[in-house]
Amino acid sequence: MELKVHRTSAKAGASRTAVLWKRIKQQKLLLLMSVPFVGYVIVFNYMPLWGWLMAFQNYKLGSNIMNNEWVGLSHFRELFEDEMFIQVLRNTLAMSVINLVFGFVSSITLALMLNEVRKLLFKRFVQTISYLPHFISWVVAANLIMTVFSLDGVVNALLLQLNIIKEPILLLSEPKAFWWMIGISNVWKEVGWNAIIYLAAMSMINPSLYEAAEIDGAGRFRKMWSITLPSMVPLIAILLIMNIGRLLDAGFEQQYLLMNTMVVDYAETIDIYVLKYGINLSRYSFATAAGIFKSVICIILLVSANQLAKRMGHSRLF
Amino acid sequence: MKAGTGSGRSSKIRWTWFDFVNSALLVCLMVVTLYPFVNMAAVSLNQAVDTTLGSNFIWPRAFTLYNYEVILKDSIIYHAFVISVLRTLLGTVTSVFCTAMLAYTLSRPEFMLRGTISLLFVFTMYFSGGLIPVYMLIKSMGLTNSFWVYIIPGLVGAFNLIVMRSFIEGLPESLVESAKIDGTNDFGIFVRIILPLCMPAIATVSLFVAVGQWNSWFDTFLYNSSNLKLSTLQYELLKKLQSANMSIGSSATSAFLNNQNAEANQVTPTSMRAAITMLATLPILFVYPFLQKYFVKGMTLGGVKE
Numbered sequence: 254m255e256l257k258v259h260r261t262s263a264k265a266g267a268s269r270t271a272v273l274w275k276r277i278k279q280q281k282l283l284l285l286m287s288v289p290f291v292g293y294v295i296v297f298n299y300m301p302l303w304g305w306l307m308a309f310q311n312y313k314l315g316s317n318i319m320n321n322e323w324v325g326l327s328h329f330r331e332l333f334e335d336e337m338f339i340q341v342l343r344n345t346l347a348m349s350v351i352n353l354v355f356g357f358v359s360s361i362t363l364a365l366m367l368n369e370v371r372k373l374l375f376k377r378f379v380q381t382i383s384y385l386p387h388f389i390s391w392v393v394a395a396n397l398i399m400t401v402f403s404l405d406g407v408v409n410a411l412l413l414q415l416n417i418i419k420e421p422i423l424l425l426s427e428p429k430a431f432w433w434m435i436g437i438s439n440v441w442k443e444v445g446w447n448a449i450i451y452l453a454a455m456s457m458i459n460p461s462l463y464e465a466a467e468i469d470g471a472g473r474f475r476k477m478w479s480i481t482l483p484s485m486v487p488l489i490a491i492l493l494i495m496n497i498g499r500l501l502d503a504g505f506e507q508q509y510l511l512m513n514t515m516v517v518d519y520a521e522t523i524d525i526y527v528l529k530y531g532i533n534l535s536r537y538s539f540a541t542a543a544g545i546f547k548s549v550i551c552i553i554l555l556v557s558a559n560q561l562a563k564r565m566g567h568s569r570l571f
Numbered sequence: 572m573k574a575g576t577g578s579g580r581s582s583k584i585r586w587t588w589f590d591f592v593n594s595a596l597l598v599c600l601m602v603v604t605l606y607p608f609v610n611m612a613a614v615s616l617n618q619a620v621d622t623t624l625g626s627n628f629i630w631p632r633a634f635t636l637y638n639y640e641v642i643l644k645d646s647i648i649y650h651a652f653v654i655s656v657l658r659t660l661l662g663t664v665t666s667v668f669c670t671a672m673l674a675y676t677l678s679r680p681e682f683m684l685r686g687t688i689s690l691l692f693v694f695t696m697y698f699s700g701g702l703i704p705v706y707m708l709i710k711s712m713g714l715t716n717s718f719w720v721y722i723i724p725g726l727v728g729a730f731n732l733i734v735m736r737s738f739i740e741g742l743p744e745s746l747v748e749s750a751k752i753d754g755t756n757d758f759g760i761f762v763r764i765i766l767p768l769c770m771p772a773i774a775t776v777s778l779f780v781a782v783g784q785w786n787s788w789f790d791t792f793l794y795n796s797s798n799l800k801l802s803t804l805q806y807e808l809l810k811k812l813q814s815a816n817m818s819i820g821s822s823a824t825s826a827f828l829n830n831q832n833a834e835a836n837q838v839t840p841t842s843m844r845a846a847i848t849m850l851a852t853l854p855i856l857f858v859y860p861f862l863q864k865y866f867v868k869g870m871t872l873g874g875v876k877e
Contacts, residue, residue, distance in 0.1 A: 276683055277683075280681070280682060280683060280757075282756050282757040282758050283676045283679060283682050283757050284684070285758075286672050286673070286675070286676050286757065286758060286761070287672075287673055287676040287677070287682075287684060287688055288684075290669065290673045290688070290726075290727055291684075291688055291691065293726060293727065294691050294692055294695065294727070295691070296708075297705075297708070297723075297724050298694075298695040298699070298700070299691075299700075300700070300708055301699070301700020301701065301704035301705045301707075301708050302700050302704070303704070304700060304701075304703070304704025304705075304707050304708065305700070305701075305704065307703070307704065307707075363600070366593055366596065366597060367597070369589070369590075369593055370590075370593065370594070370597070371590065375594070375597075379597050379600070379601060380863075381860050381863060382601045382604055382605060383600065383601075383604060384859065384863070385604060385605075385608070385855075385856070385859070386604060388782050388786075388855045388859050389786065389851075389852055389855060390785075390786030390787075390788065390805050390851065391786075392786075392788050392805045392808050392809045392812065392851070393786075393805075393808070393848050393851050393852055395812060396611070396808065396812055396844065396848045397607035397608065397611060397848070398607070399812070399815075399816070400607065400610065400611065400614075400626070401606075401607050401610075405625060405626060405627070406626075406627070407606065407610065407627045410627050441603070441604070445604070449867055449870050450870060453867070453870075473589055498697065506789070510809070510812065513816050524702070527701070527702050527703065528702060531702060531703040531706070532702075532703075532706065532793070537703055537707070540702070540703045541701065541703045541704060544700075544701030544702055544703055544704070545701065547701070548698055548699065548700075548701055551697075551698065552697065552698055555697060
């Protein structure tokens with residue numbers, strides 16, 4: 254009896270492997286076409302996680318990661334005791350909140366405005382122009398922005414003309430203004446691009462809603478407020494979740510390229526801090542610890558925002 | 572996108588103050604968007620000495636092509652330009668082919684690793700190993716100081732993969748099935764049937780990858796900054812920008828000009844910077860407006876299906 258059972262299960266096991274082999278043979282080409290990329294993504298995206306071990310060691314360049322001296326959490330302790338790090342954290346949060354608010358408000362406003370344009374050709378033209386800054390590099394963008402805000406740039410010329418200021422000011426060298434300058438630069442670069450997704454959502458709104466509202470005597474603002482905006486809430490919710498997950502991602506390029514020695518205290522973000530300690534000062538372990546801090550907070554934020562959206566009954570990410 | 576005139580449809584004839592204000596604001600937006608580019612273009616086409624008298628203009632006061640002549644004769648800039656073109660071409664072709672191929676396998680419902688591989692890629696959108704571990708990895712693989720660091724690490728990106736997969740999944744299944752009955756294998760189906768039908772998605776992803784390659788400077792800075800032979804246009808522009816940033820507020824340009832007299836044949840850091848900026852912008856200007864139809868669709872596809 255026992256023997257029989259054993260034999261059948263062995264048979265089932267054997268046939269299961271046989272089935273698997275058969276499937277592998279059938280899908281041989283699909284496997285060949287995809288498995289190399291599994292290797293690729295593991296090496297380039299998952300292997301670096303192994304490097305997180307560095308944060309708990311005193312890593313020396315060129316040494317094997319397993320043979321280093323283990324130091325526990327001392328790098329993390331040093332990190333939280335570093336005043337510079339606290340400052341950098343403040344800058345990162347401030348700039349990403351500014352970017353978040355400016356970004357959402359500006360792109361939704363632009364989408365609403367474009368949605369009200371009746372001449373299709375004009376609408377297309379405005380859109381094409383508004384995408385342009387998205388496609389240029391931050392190096393080019395920084396070049397343009399610095400020119401516009403330079404002492405003899407157009408912004409100073411305008412402010413002088415309007416008698417708002419008495420003599421030219423270097424806005425990019427004003428520590429207190431730097432966060433807002435980054436916010437404005439980001440809006441200039443991305444507003445048209447970010448409006449795409451809202452416009453697409455607006456085009457899916459059922460036209461009969463507008464017709465019904467018109468019969469009820471609703472004006473254009475009323476229709477915008479009571480139909481267009483409420484229809485966008487699910488989309489805005491999901492984009493908000495995605496952005497909250499990136500709250501510690503205030504960007505790197507724009508600050509790095511636009512900052513100068515006058516505004517360093519307000520311009521440096523976590524990413525610049527990691528770059529400075531890791532690459533310029535070769536403190537690999539310490540910089541890795543700072544990087545881990547950022548990644549972990551990102552994941553926590555993303556998961557909690559996702560949970561929140563679920564509880565509120567909105568669509569969510571995963 | 573084309574049904575976007577939702578609220579205006581029934582009152583097509585009346586041109587109200589609302590339309591007027593709305594259009595005026597949009598025109599303002601266009602001016603703000605475009606002015607920096609037009610100004611930079613005008614400066615790049617203006618005689619350098621004349622520019623030092625004031626640079627807020629949108630049409631060259633003293634037209635010249637000399638600034639461009641100088642930067643294109645500069646062997647460092649010229650070489651960097653060639654490297655930028657090469658990395659953009661090679662990077663785009665390899666990346667788009669690999670992304671499309673992987674996306675095709677992930678679109679096959681019968682494929683056994685479909686879910687696993689999709690998940691592996693989607694996760695990468697939400698976390699990263701961080702700068703230093705990635706830097707260490709690239710270094711240990713011997714990719715620093717090499718052209719391949721521009722091509723290999725960014726070969727397949729999760730977002731582009733999703734855009735491509737969503738598009739392929741939207742194609743009729745019967746195409747693949749009838750080809751299978753005819754005895755075509757999966758690779759043949761991908762190359763002969765799927766690729767030609769995917770052109771809108773390929774256009775979108777190509778644009779994203781090509782723009783990313785052309786605009787990239789951080790990888791040059793991080794991995795290849797010691798080797799001038801592998802420098803890119805964006806990185807050379809960055810160097811010029813940083814040296815200009817050092818002398819912010821001071822009049823470096825006038826000092827530069829002191830001992831010269833033939834006005835037409837001079838360059839200043841400002842005019843050279845303007846010319847390089849235009850060189851880095853023009854290719855993009857010629858490409859993206861024509862692909863607008865595709866990338867708008869692609870963006871929505873990738874955004875919704877995530």
